[in-house]
Amino acid sequence: MSFSPNGLIPLPWWGYVLVTFGTIQSMFLGITLYLHRDQSHGGLILHPVLRHLFRFWLWFSSASVTREWVAVHRRHHAHADQEGDPHSPVIFGLRRVLLEGYELYGAAARDPHTLRTFGRGTPDDWLERRVYAAHPYLGIVGFVAAHLVLFGVAGIIMVAVHLAAQPFFAGGVINGLGHALGYRSFEMPSRATNLLPWGLLLGGEELHNNHHAFPRSARFAVQRWELDVGWLWIRLFVALRLARVRWVAPRPRYAVHPGPLDAATLDALFVQRVHVLRAYARGVVVPVCRELARLEPRALPRGTARLLIRHPALLADEARRRLRELLERHEALRRVIDSREALQQLWNEAAANRGRALQLLRDWCARAEGSGIAALREFAQRLPAYAR
Numbered sequence: 001m002s003f004s005p006n007g008l009i010p011l012p013w014w015g016y017v018l019v020t021f022g023t024i025q026s027m028f029l030g031i032t033l034y035l036h037r038d039q040s041h042g043g044l045i046l047h048p049v050l051r052h053l054f055r056f057w058l059w060f061s062s063a064s065v066t067r068e069w070v071a072v073h074r075r076h077h078a079h080a081d082q083e084g085d086p087h088s089p090v091i092f093g094l095r096r097v098l099l100e101g102y103e104l105y106g107a108a109a110r111d112p113h114t115l116r117t118f119g120r121g122t123p124d125d126w127l128e129r130r131v132y133a134a135h136p137y138l139g140i141v142g143f144v145a146a147h148l149v150l151f152g153v154a155g156i157i158m159v160a161v162h163l164a165a166q167p168f169f170a171g172g173v174i175n176g177l178g179h180a181l182g183y184r185s186f187e188m189p190s191r192a193t194n195l196l197p198w199g200l201l202l203g204g205e206e207l208h209n210n211h212h213a214f215p216r217s218a219r220f221a222v223q224r225w226e227l228d229v230g231w232l233w234i235r236l237f238v239a240l241r242l243a244r245v246r247w248v249a250p251r252p253r254y255a256v257h258p259g260p261l262d263a264a265t266l267d268a269l270f271v272q273r274v275h276v277l278r279a280y281a282r283g284v285v286v287p288v289c290r291e292l293a294r295l296e297p298r299a300l301p302r303g304t305a306r307l308l309i310r311h312p313a314l315l316a317d318e319a320r321r322r323l324r325e326l327l328e329r330h331e332a333l334r335r336v337i338d339s340r341e342a343l344q345q346l347w348n349e350a351a352a353n354r355g356r357a358l359q360l361l362r363d364w365c366a367r368a369e370g371s372g373i374a375a376l377r378e379f380a381q382r383l384p385a386y387a388r
Helices: 013-040 048-062 066-078 094-109 112-118 126-132 138-151 154-175 208-213 229-239 263-271 273-295 304-309 317-329 331-352 354-369 374-385
Strands: 044-046 243-245
Touching: 013 044, 013 048, 013 066, 013 154, 013 229, 044 048, 048 126, 048 138, 048 154, 066 094, 066 112, 066 126, 094 112, 094 154, 138 154, 229 243, 263 273, 263 331, 263 354, 263 374, 273 304, 273 331, 273 374, 304 317, 304 331, 317 331, 331 354, 331 374, 354 374
Parallel strands: none
Antiparallel strands: 044 243
């Protein structure tokens, strides 16, 4: 039997492109739904059939081992953009993460402490021990052979593009650019960003800032104008009874007729605390900066609002110095930042002593309404409208 250069399935050029696009997208779907949302964080529970199909396909098409991927990713969340993060551009530099992301991932995956500490709860059956984990590159051999038989010489190019996609896009782009470029809906100690508001090509992983704000959420889109294509697949699988959603990130809800500040209000603010802090930045920090700039055009340097909103853990020494000078010079800014820090302390009290936290919340609102700062007063008056 002679080998045909066109393989068993000769296609036009665009056919090869579509097949390669399909294999890459199905790989990304397995990564985001199975490895990420199901295995790493547990916000999604896939049907055992889907779990095994994804587990096989990822082993077959990318040599991915569930325990290794999950362990490295959990370690990333535990030390996001700090010492111990296995692939942060803050630690290793953006260029290295973009071009050598696969090598960084491999080094972390080979670390026994990482696997032992962060890899718990992943599959440990006979197939995992004797096939997938024992022979991770056997699947790739079969994947390459299948392409050569089916598509001939064109299969070599198809395999090359496919194998380059995961380390570059899922590793370099998300782990690199996703901590360097884009927009931030939520401030947090990590530098995670949303690359695009529409997560279409990487299964929704483009919404990386949202994911770091709500790691357990099965839905990565948080703002109503954002789109997570992975969530669309989840809704389909839920309708087919092939998946179950355990938790999604809350979206702000407001009561039509707000009641008094009570325990229900405290609970609502605690559940939606990330949204509350975002609203504080947009509704208090930014307006106060604009008002000061209007009254004293040269009083505030450019970028003051961004400096005040940025999480303190992300500020460099020079930025911290400028922030201290601004707060010393402008009492209104100091009161705004002090009020934000006091509001954040309420979350710790709410977890330890709800009665004391409720009294602190009432005291906080009373101080805000008597602060003489219009934006802060209006923000405090809106808090009772948050609903669970």
